[in-house]
Amino acid sequence: MAGKVPRMKLGSQGLEVSSQGLGCMGMSSxxxxxxxxxxxxxxxxxxxxxxxxxxxxxxIYGPFTNEILLGKALQGGMRDKVELATKFGLTFADGKREIKGDPAYVRAACQASLNRLGIDCIDLYYQHRIDTRVPIEVTVGELKKLVEDGKIKYIGLSEASASTIRRAHAVHPITAVQIEWSLWTRDCEEDIIPTCRELGIGIVAYSPLGRGFFGSGPKMVSELSDQDFRKMIPRFKPENLEKNAVAFERVNALAAKKGCTAAQLALAWVHHQGPDVCPIPGTTKIKNFNQNIGALSVKLSPEEMAELESCAGLVQGNRYPSMANTWKDSETPPLSSWKAQV
Incomplete structure (x- = not known):
């Protein structure tokens, strides 16, 4: 089975990865x-x-337990077969979520991740969410030092606005931006995707299957455990689910004509966005993993792409319970304000 998934260049700084990755969050939290x-x-x-x-x-996955899990899985010579991406910046303290991007925190978080993963260097290190109190130049300045120290190879951002990406890239080249991108989450196409392409930044698409919705449709929601965060997502609430079920049925009908599953069709749509896009569908089942890999061989014509997009255009509801802490709210203060503080 080795070599079944082709390789791609992620960004223009030298990182090469498989053209489809594996999101590991759902394994642990x-x-x-x-x-x-x-x-x-x-x-x-x-x-x-x-x-x-x-x-x-x-x-934040666990917190901490997912990194420990990956560290265990990569013992015994597996480390040199993979590119590991992890993130910092989201913390939970006293039941409250806080976003941190100050230099001392960045460095401490990196070392803690290295320890949990049991490695010397992180291949791709993302700022998970943008700290709107700290100029992005300050955060990326510390990440640049971590590159110089050999603790990380490449720098990434997640859920960052186009202007934040530009400011960050001016301090040190950004290799990848991770953003939710799927048939039913397309608002990043307006500014973020063109900015990444202009600057030679790779695009990592998370939740490319609509958080599993394109895998099994609306019945998925009734099967979620009480601990599942997706129960809070507006798209999965009864008032929106009925309309979104119609979108799923139309995608499913197209998939039947194509001889593949709805999940494969939705994932193939992301793959067809360009050679600079790496989707990272998550799963905890080998059967679903194999199905996701099968999406790589699904070829779509421009007409099929357009038909798929018209189906998904029916979707109702936001992708998060609150749109705070997403790229729409990721502007940081000017660097001059930080210099004044320190």
Missing amino acids: FYGPPKPDSDMITLIHHAIASGVTLFDTSD
Whole structure:
């Protein structure tokens, strides 16, 4: 099975990864109870054998337990077969979420992630959310030092606005921007995607299956555990779900004509956005993983792409319960304001 997934250049700084990655969040948190380590390690090893090399985690997944899981899975010579991406910047303290991007925190978070992963250097290190109190130049300035120190190879941003991306890139080249992008989440196409392409920044699409919706449709929602964060998403609320079910049925009908699943069709649509896009669908099941890999061989004509997009245009509801802390709210103060403080 090795080599089944082709390689791609992610960004213009030299990073090469598999053209489809594996999002690891759901193994440990947010999507219901944590899954057994032994099962997830088996899945990770299966993914590597299939040619997937980009594994996406974060210190907030668990928190911390997902990085520890990946560290375990990559023991015994697996480390040199993968590109590891993790993130910093989101913290939970006393039940409250806080976003941090100050230099001392950046450095401490990086070292803690290295320790949990059991590695010397992180391949791709993202700022998970933008700290709107700290100029982006200050945060990226510290990340640049971490590159110079050999602790990280490449710098990424997640959920950052076009202007934030530009300011960051002027301090040190940004290799990748991670953004939610799928058939039903397309607002990033207006400013963020063109900015990334202008600057030679790779695009990593998270939740390319609409948080699993394009895998099994509306019935998925009734099967979610009480611990599943998706129960809070407006698109999955009853008032929107009925309309979104219509979109799923239309995508499903197109998939039947095409001889693939709705999930494969939705994922193929993301792959067809360009050679600079790497989707990272997450799963905890080998069967679903194999299905996702199958999306790489689904070819879509411009007419089929347009038909798919018209189906998904029916979608109702926001992608988060609150749109705060997404790229729409990621502007940071000017650098001069920070100099005044310090």
